[in-house]
Amino acid sequence: MPELPETATISHDVMALAGGRRVLRAGVFRRDVTNVEPEDFPKNLVGKRLEGTGRRGKIIVLDFGDVVGLIHLVISGRVLRLPEWTESDHTNTAVLEFEDGPVLSFAKLWLGYFHLYKPDEVDGHPLISRLGPEPFSEEFTVEYLRKTFGRKANIKGLLLDQSVFAGLGNIYVDEVLFAAKVHPTRKSNTLDEREVEAVHAASRDILARAIELRGTTFDSYHDAFGESGGYQNELKVFARTREPCPVCGTEITKIRVAGRGTHVCPNCQPTRV
Numbered sequence: 333m334p335e336l337p338e339t340a341t342i343s344h345d346v347m348a349l350a351g352g353r354r355v356l357r358a359g360v361f362r363r364d365v366t367n368v369e370p371e372d373f374p375k376n377l378v379g380k381r382l383e384g385t386g387r388r389g390k391i392i393v394l395d396f397g398d399v400v401g402l403i404h405l406v407i408s409g410r411v412l413r414l415p416e417w418t419e420s421d422h423t424n425t426a427v428l429e430f431e432d433g434p435v436l437s438f439a440k441l442w443l444g445y446f447h448l449y450k451p452d453e454v455d456g457h458p459l460i461s462r463l464g465p466e467p468f469s470e471e472f473t474v475e476y477l478r479k480t481f482g483r484k485a486n487i488k489g490l491l492l493d494q495s496v497f498a499g500l501g502n503i504y505v506d507e508v509l510f511a512a513k514v515h516p517t518r519k520s521n522t523l524d525e526r527e528v529e530a531v532h533a534a535s536r537d538i539l540a541r542a543i544e545l546r547g548t549t550f551d552s553y554h555d556a557f558g559e560s561g562g563y564q565n566e567l568k569v570f571a572r573t574r575e576p577c578p579v580c581g582t583e584i585t586k587i588r589v590a591g592r593g594t595h596v597c598p599n600c601q602p603t604r605v
């Protein structure tokens with residue numbers, strides 16, 4: 333599932349492939365993939381120049397000047413380069429062809445979307461409006477986390493909540509909590525100052541490293557060049573059930589927390605402190 337590093341990588345790749353180019357053709361397969369009538373999708377995009385790309389949480393932002401594409405890949409969505417124009421279908425759910433340039437397919441968006449918004453309406457998008465601070469923003473401070481953790485929620489559930497801060501998903505939450513030596517079932521208000529600081533630092537360090545390595549390829553994720561990411565080689569606990577903990581050698585166990593498969597070293601991450 334694309335999380336922050338994968339979304340950042342794809343967004344960067346789309347700019348590298350199509351930045352500054354105009355849209356020649358556009359199509360969308362199903363009404364539920366976008367927020368406009370399917371026939372209005374090309375009307376809104378053809379002739380527009382891709383001026384920039386970015387990311388809000390796990391949403392890819394494509395800036396076409398007076399219209400903005402907001403893309404959520406959700407579970408297994410990908411951005412693919414196609415050799416030539418292809419009508420959108422159940423695989424290539426939304427397709428854009430750029431002048432003198434690539435045909436990009438926003439593929440398998442079954443549970444995701446490619447919405448078109450006016451630039452001044454982006455902040456009101458249902459998913460963007462409730463996003464918490466970006467992990468690399470100035471608002472994301474130790475103080476902010478300490479205040480948020482005062483809610484007495486389950487720490488893993490809280491970190492998965494995009495309104496707390498934007499961009500962490502199941503893979504990176506497990507890695508952050510392992511690095512911070514915090515058990516995922518802990519109540520957030522029981523974390524001491526050192527642990528809050530550790531969660532803050534690990535969130536930034538791990539996400540920065542994963543962006544540098546162009547994401548984690550665990551199942552379906554590939555960048556827009558079709559290449560795998562590199563962070564899967566640095567995962568310490570995620571998907572390492574029954575392997576020895578890289579710190580202490582204890583067997584990594586898999587439990588269920590906040591409805592998600594969760595990987596933990598029972599020695600490094602004690603349930604009580």
Ligand SMILES: [Zn+2]
Pocket residue numbers: 577578579580581582597598599600601
């Ligand atoms: Zn350990």
